[in-house]
Amino acid sequence: xxxxxxxxxxxxxxxxxxxxxxxxxxxxxxxxxxxxxxxxxxxxxxxxxxxxxxxxxxxxxxxxxxxxxxxxxxxxxxxxxxxxxxxxxxxxxxxxxxxxxxxxxxxxxxxxxxxx
Amino acid sequence: xxxxxxxxxxxxxxxxxxxxxxxxxxxxxxxxxxxxxxxxxxxxxxxxxxxxxxxxxxxxxxxxxxxxxxxxxxxxxxxxxxxxxxxxxxxxxxxxxxxxxxxxxxxxxxx
Numbered sequence: 001x002x003x004x005x006x007x008x009x010x011x012x013x014x015x016x017x018x019x020x021x022x023x024x025x026x027x028x029x030x031x032x033x034x035x036x037x038x039x040x041x042x043x044x045x046x047x048x049x050x051x052x053x054x055x056x057x058x059x060x061x062x063x064x065x066x067x068x069x070x071x072x073x074x075x076x077x078x079x080x081x082x083x084x085x086x087x088x089x090x091x092x093x094x095x096x097x098x099x100x101x102x103x104x105x106x107x108x109x110x111x112x113x114x115x116x
Numbered sequence: 117x118x119x120x121x122x123x124x125x126x127x128x129x130x131x132x133x134x135x136x137x138x139x140x141x142x143x144x145x146x147x148x149x150x151x152x153x154x155x156x157x158x159x160x161x162x163x164x165x166x167x168x169x170x171x172x173x174x175x176x177x178x179x180x181x182x183x184x185x186x187x188x189x190x191x192x193x194x195x196x197x198x199x200x201x202x203x204x205x206x207x208x209x210x211x212x213x214x215x216x217x218x219x220x221x222x223x224x225x226x227x
Contacts, residue, residue, distance in 0.1 A: 042220075
């Protein structure tokens, strides 16, 4: 079974631009979560999508948004990029159900975003 | 979710058991202990989880104290490939798929 895939793997943008990152979960997984990892703040939860609905959101500004499609693939978008948005963005999928138990999350390799 | 405390770094010789401690003194009765690890330049990987009984799988063993205020992840025969940052996370067993990561323990396996 294929793992979680993320595209692109590397991205360089300039301040003020916007960016869209893509995540394809493991087949059959309906929950997709996004995390940001920086040297200073570590791994931080951005949001989770389940069945095309945002189910949980971390403490990030509104410039960070996401969506999930009917095939469970997910995208996250960051508008008006700032230097501090440079980070590794990780996507994770799981077999989570609505109202069910926590299920182990499978992480992708991440997209490394550099903002100049 | 309860907070956890882990040593920032540890070393272990290859072939020996690596014992990684985690303190979670404010853990609630319905909270589980989860362990993930992150090998350099990869996404985190689930290792094991438990509620109050000791658990073992093909990767590791998890020992939780009787009062549940601390736990130890044991890698029985550490290899160089086990060099990674290990995260101990405490959370309820239901609900959203959100993990709150601390700083973890950077485990270095030495040849």
